Amino acid sequence: MAELSVNLGKFTMKNPVTTGSGTYGYGQEYHQLYDIAKLGAVTVKGIRMTPSHGNPTPRVAEVTGGMLNAIGLQGPGVDKFLNDEHYMPFLRTTNATVIVNIWGTTIEEYGEVAARLDAEKEGITALEINISCPNVKAGGAAFGTNIELASQVIRKVRNSTTLPLITKLSPNVTSIADFARAAEAEGSDCVSLINTLSAMAIDIETRRPKLANVMGGFSGPAVKPVAIKMVYDTYRAVKIPIIGMGGICNADDAIEFMLAGATAVAVGTANFVDPYAPLKVIDGINAYLDRHNIADVNEIIGQVRI
Amino acid sequence: MKAVIISNSRLQGDYFEVVFTAPEIAEKAVAGQFVHIRIDERNDYILRRPFSIHSTDPEKGTVSVAYKVVGKGTLAMSKLASGYEFDVMGPLGIGFSTPADDVVPVAVAGGYGSAALYLLSRVSRQKGVLLAGARSKNDVILTDRYEKAGFDVRVATDDGSMGTKGVVTSLIPQVLEDCKGKKLLFYGCGPHPMLMALGKLLKEKGLDGELSIDHKMCCGVGACFACVIKVNDPGSADGWRYARSCSEGPVFPLDDVYLGE
Secondary structure: EEEEEEEEOOOOOOOEEEOOOOOOHHHHHHOOOOOOOHOOEEEEEEEEOOOOOOOOOEEEEEOOOOOOOEEEEEEEEEEHHHHHHHHHHHHHHHHOOOOEOOOOOOOHHHHHHHHHHHHHHOOOOOEEEEEEOOOOOOHHHHHHHOOOHHHHHHHHHHOOOOOOOEEOOOOOOEEEEEEEEHHHOOOOOOEEEOOOOOEOEEEOOOOOOOOOOOOEEOOOHHHHHHHHHHHHHHHOOOOOOEEEEEEEHHHHHHHHHHHHOOEEEEOOHHHHHHHHHHHHHHHHHHHHHHHHHOOOOHHHHHOOOO | OEEEEEEEEEOOOOOOEEEEEEEHHHHHHOOOEEEEEOOOOOOOOOOOEEOOOOEEEOOHHHHHEEOOOOOOOHHHHOOOOOEEEEEEEEOOOOOOOOOOOOOEEEEEEEEEHHHHOOOHHHHHHHHOOEEEOOOOEEEEEEEHHHHHHHOOOEEEEEEOOOOOOOOOHHHHHHHHHHHHOOEEEEEOOOOOHHHHHHHHHHHOOOOOOOOOOEOOOOOOOOOOOOOOEEOOOOOOOOEEEEOOOOOOOOOEEHHEEEEOO
């Protein structure tokens, strides 16, 4: 059994595996199947100040090698998240390391939700700033694809909380490394990447888009090589730790991300295929390390041989 | 969990029935619940497919799913032979309630919605009624099984090729006439427009029921929020909220279903 704990700057994870925000609900659904505290961290679905309906249906479409989604950040709002038994009060009953993904439609709202969570932070280990959801008009992509706006959001959140901050980056930009540098400069403690790729699919019989929102975010095994390259680029651009994600289905995929420079990884779409995927990834990383006589998982981070 | 196909055969036309071993599911399942199946014959398509549970044999530990070939996933499924092993999750979702001893269940099915209502016949003390609606006689399936279970089966088809010509809800007034004095509970499963029409008619007539409503699913356990449908929510500014059909449904009490646009 190798050492699996990793250091994300201001917090540690008992192993390098978390979940992609939006693919794991608020943890409760999967806690019925296994103890979610076994994961390095549980990253919950995005939270803003007020409740949100999200987008109309259909919200998902299957495509070759993955899927498109345009859920549109349906959520309970921060008050319900902090007080309703299905959300934070439930998570506090587990020993899970909890990362709360946050978003807003204005820079001020990002600050407000961060401050609100900071005021009741028992059980919250870190915040992940979502500036990269491609499926909501205001918030999300509008902030994540403009460096100046992204910087302002991160600055606002940084000034609103002492919790460790992870900035989730959009792949829908010319140079993701530039955004990682901006996040680092504004005091983000980590970056996570990639969010979904902006995409679209059309039903040729009806000639209508397969998603009610017309466009959505592409995820699943097909995006992995894109994500690996972006993690590789980012690793060379910043000193803060990277949480890598994008198409991770098994331990081999996770190890590839770590070799490219990720300190931790997130399992996303694979949760929909196999609810036990994150646990299998943890076991598989351990087996790989044993097979290669590596005592500590940190020894493989960024160790791709160029 | 792993399941093994016992048989996979054509019912009629594009409709098939697959029977597989899954003892835990066979023991627990109730009408309206579903299984979430992963067929990894095609690695380029990764998502699971949800199917209503048609029937179970708890003693043999088998589960039956009746399905229509509509796309890549179901086409691949229709070609699987007995002995094929696959991964299945279930029983998932909230199913139909068991009718009280004095209640006559009226199953209202659109198309292959009849597949999901069949287990009601096992838990009902009263002889029930099946109203089966379909485009044409080729799409009326499984009615013989309901008849064997003692149900009063009535059919409506859009083209009049079987039963009454018209929509399935047009059969309801006669049922009300014939069942005067009896306690009825309506159980609906079928296409969305049919369920909305059924819901509105039941409300109009002051009748009670449960509707199985879903939308394109992904995770099947309530995590991804893909399969939402509108339910009444007095606390929301719009009077409704999106509920996950996989985990909060697919069966919803009629009073919960939002019947507006």
